[in-house]
Amino acid sequence: MAELIWQPFGMTADQREVGLWTIQAGRYAAQVLTYGGILRSFTVPAGEETQDIVLGCETLAQYEAQDKYLGALVGRVANRIGGACFELNGKRYPLAANNGPNCLHGGVHGFNEAVWEAREENGALVLTHVSPDGEEGFPGRLDVRVTYTLTADGVLTVDYQAKSDANTLCNLTNHSYFNLLGHACGSLEGQRIQVWADAITETDENSTPTGTLLSVEGTPFDLRQPVEFLRGLAMEHPQLTLGNGYDHNFVLCRQPRSPMRLAARVTGGGLCLECFTTQPGLQLYTANYLDGTPGKGGASYGPRSAFCLETQAWPDAVHYPNFPSVVLSAGESYHHTTAYRVTAV
Template structure:
């Protein structure tokens, strides 16, 4: 294991540092002290060629705004909050509407826009980058002083473990995730439509035209959302389906089945790369990059294209109208928020 800290720029006169963590196989990650942003996940293909399998901006300065949230920590709450309002303990919390008529991904200046404290550790079998942050009460409208601890761990078995912990001195809302966009072809040699995807889920949450949950749960059986048997992402993505029409592709929440089995499997035949995802989160939002931003991405010297990558956001369901699913995001005073997602890479 080895780790290297590199100064790569400044935002608002604050140092932006990249922490580059590698195992003995060359597998590893690069992550910033700004937004805990993962800029690189470096994975060998079947020929031993190590390439990046997540979207990355060409210009480091693009991460200061990062409109597509590439690789970032999302919080305090991932996804949309319908109409920017939610009821907690009989009080209505109101948030800035930065996602059309809704609040989204923690607000205008969510955790993706914050500098975090960092410490690191390595040994023979694993190494980690640990981020910490104190979100003061009232930040982006959320109650409670919230202490968060985020750890990125890599192992000699080519695993990336993301562990989230948080505690608040008041009842509040917490729903943390990572917003990396995956493309296993390596350095985006092709889009994701030929990637095979499996999801251990029998249901999605219905969304309305504003892309917030209605509260209705829909069976995936017989729909384009059925990935209970592996299929290519592109097979059904252009089918006539009202839910697909709303999202202009996949931008939905799958309710994960229980147990400790693999929850998501992404496979790219040409490279041989496979990624298995394990998590104790109860759902996952998958977003097929239906609306790419204009910032240029690395390796290509061009703007990201539609369907270039797949965001895999393990989390609780976003909060819909009439407080739908809000209960899954409530963190009570003094209780510990404790979630983990593991991405295990292999060659098939």
């Protein structure tokens, strides 16, 4: 069973106390902040040494100053809602447009800025948060529980649960940035990505889904066999130009007899990271808009210095009946699980 250690991490600008939890299991360790439920570090064995493969900030003030969602839990609705509004049961709900014409990652003050309640439970870290009715424009009180679990064989699991007292939207994810050569490496060179997906959801110039599914065949998005990140990013394609790199939802292939599908695998630096999920989509993001964000130990995080594997329902699903629904009905349970397994190659 993992060992959990708590220590203070400071006070937010509005005087909310934040704690840092360390989950230790064998040679693996994960640090999680109560601010934003942020995965601050994930330290894994790398030969005789260890490697921290998750980007993060040195101080709480740096986390509050950045807007890149480093390591954070995001919601109520991850990714984009086009037009920053939606209709539910005949009523229109306007939202904040915080990403061009889109509402992104839950709005101006999403779950990434919340200070979550935390407790240890059977060797796992349980975070809970209550989002009141009307917060960021979303209907219903939403009670959220996220559990971080780490095992000695390198599996970091994030389990998401939620319930609402009214019909609402819910689509939760974690926005960690990974680099298998170390959080301060600064480049994706030498790292290969494989994604089990036959299509992506097409986006327009505002990164808003158009409702069209594009086959990956013959494109830089064909990652069904391992591809060097830098090779894929160097290819020509209108969607890569619009996103300034990979910033797309991959439509994950169904895998029989298993609720947890293998979504992606990344290798590099003698390590292999595999991402498993119950979700139907994976947003692959190559940190295209990091801009010198200050990081741990004096590091500076620039463009394309990391990758995100954001498991999710498809973006803007509320506007496309053919997309998997993100509507959570009153009294029903939202439950999804994602696991990241890191091993030596």
